[in-house]
Amino acid sequence: MLRLLIADDHPLFRAALTAAVADAVPGATVEATASMADLLAALERQPDCDLVLLDLRMPGSSGFSSLIQLRGLRPDVPVAIVSGEENPLVVRRAIDFGACGYIPKSASLAVIGDAIRALLDGNEWLPEGLAEAVDQGAAEQALTRQIATLTPQQFKVLMALADGRLNKQIGYELNVTEATVKAHVTAILRKLGLYRRTQAALLARRLLDASADTLTPPLDSTQSDIGDDD
Structure with a gap:
């Protein structure tokens, strides 16, 4: 059945x-x-x-x-x-x-x-006429594939960053230590090819807006600010 x-x-x-x-x-x-x-x-x-x-x-x-x-x-x-x-x-x-x-x-x-x-039946299905109109740049395709590699816990941390939560707050909500949260943020930035948690937060907010024009966040610095939330 x-x-x-x-x-x-x-x-x-x-x-x-x-x-x-x-x-x-x-x-x-x-x-x-x-x-x-x-x-x-x-x-x-x-x-x-x-x-x-x-x-x-x-x-x-x-x-x-x-x-x-x-x-x-x-x-x-x-x-x-x-x-x-x-x-x-x-x-x-x-x-x-x-x-x-x-x-x-x-x-x-x-x-x-x-x-x-x-x-x-195991087939992919898109509405007639829309499948041909669907297109995406190579950079955004790569980024969406990278986001898909996040673990469920890493994705929860990413969504918490979108809400502007501090590491302590995220740790409390997920019942993990602040050090664990920082490790998750480090892994998220590495997987997404980003440098700053603010970039990750911006990207996450765009994920929450299904009609946003682009997912690619601006690269505003080469310095990591993983722990700069206190």
């Missing part, structure tokens, strides 16, 4: 998406969630999930943070984005961050059903 998880905070669209799944894949088990916390709990209950249909914006997540977190925690579970955002750059980033497909919310239920069947 196929098992799918839907994550979207809009009740009407959750219901429509659930109906589309039921029509496209009769007999499939579907669980709908409305927040990132609920989705993670559902994945704990259904570790053999066949497909996650994920909205980019819902409580507990913003931009690509939920997609990157899911790919880090459960790289074996396919994740497709279902979003009202149809910017080709956003679609390209989603695919580069590990999404197996991108379904616009403006698509008809019939098209959504076709997409779900294709995704469950």
Whole structure:
């Protein structure tokens, strides 16, 4: 039996998406969630999930943070984005961050059903006409691949940097020492090819804005400021 998880905070669209799944894949088990916390709990209950249909914006997540977190925690579970955002750059980033497909919310239920069947067959799916428009520069492609190499804990630290948290605050929230946080920041900067935590924070804030024009942060210094947050 196929098992799918839907994550979207809009009740009407959750219901429509659930109906589309039921029509496209009769007999499939579907669980709908409305927040990132609920989705993670559902994945704990259904570790053999066949497909996650994920909205980019819902409580507990913003931009690509939920997609990157899911790919880090459960790289074996396919994740497709279902979003009202149809910017080709956003679609390209989603695919580069590990999404197996991108379904616009403006698509008809019939098209959504076709997409779900294709995704469950192991194919990548992009909306007709948008796939050809999707393009991304080599530098940004490299950076998105680098972000995808972060561990789940490193990604949590990166998101905390976006909120301007100090190492002590991050350590308290993650229940680790300040030295461990500094080690994570060092690893993050190395993996992303950056020099300053302020660059990492800027990049993280752009990750949270799925419509940002570019991910590449400015290189404002060659000096590291890993510990300069007190």
